[in-house]
Amino acid sequence: MDSDYFFTGQESLEETNKLLPRELDFHWFPRLDSTNALAQAEPWPQGAVIAADSQDRGRGRLGRIWQSPPGLNLYFSLVYYPTLPRHHWGGFSLATGVATAAVLQPFVPGLGLKWPNDLVSGGKLGGILLEASGDKLVAGVGINVNQQSFPPELNATSLKLCTARNWRRDRLLASLARGILGSLNSWDQGRFEEVINDWRKLDIVLGKAVTATRGGEVIQGRALDVGPGGELLVEDEVGVLHALHSGEVTLRVKA
């Protein structure tokens, strides 16, 4: 099974639906503005997976662009209609990260998660962008798969660079979509501790000295834990506890 992820020259991304269970409804596009934008724009059913080979305006966090060249990486969005009340929705982001990491961890040495939702192994291997509108949640996932060079300012890496293998994007996408749906269901069914505990095991900032930025505010302190809503708890240098629901953290001393 493991070697199924590696390239055999027969990747068929557009036929990923053949690898998916019935709860997932796969829609593939050669080129889109953004899979998240299309997932938001139309009334897709529960479990719709919108994937593209390339994106012209891939959305990153904090209004950034997610560079999305063709033929190399994975860009997809999963549509989910939670039953939980809105104040619990923050945790769906942790659930997506944990499920993504679980698929990749057996192959990627030192894989971790960096709050709020970066997949890292040395550099940034992937990113997750959750967007909500009305009763719909869109979990957008970008993974650097077979790309081998990146602009240095991105501090990015890829599965190819981490493992020295070419990856089959169709099989990887099928495993990720299945895992993410299962993890979203776990959170939606109230299995909060399970998801948060899995997150704690992977988070590379917990217990470390960090600089956190939230809007224009800069907090220097120690990342203590993630709270029940997925917020990062940072104790600053005078002992005040801050709960971050958005923003970014950097390690002050590189691990």
Ligand code: BTN
């Ligand atoms: C981040 O900034 O780390 C989050 C990046 C999320 C990128 C993915 S690619 C697929 C999906 N569609 C988008 O437009 N963005 C997300």
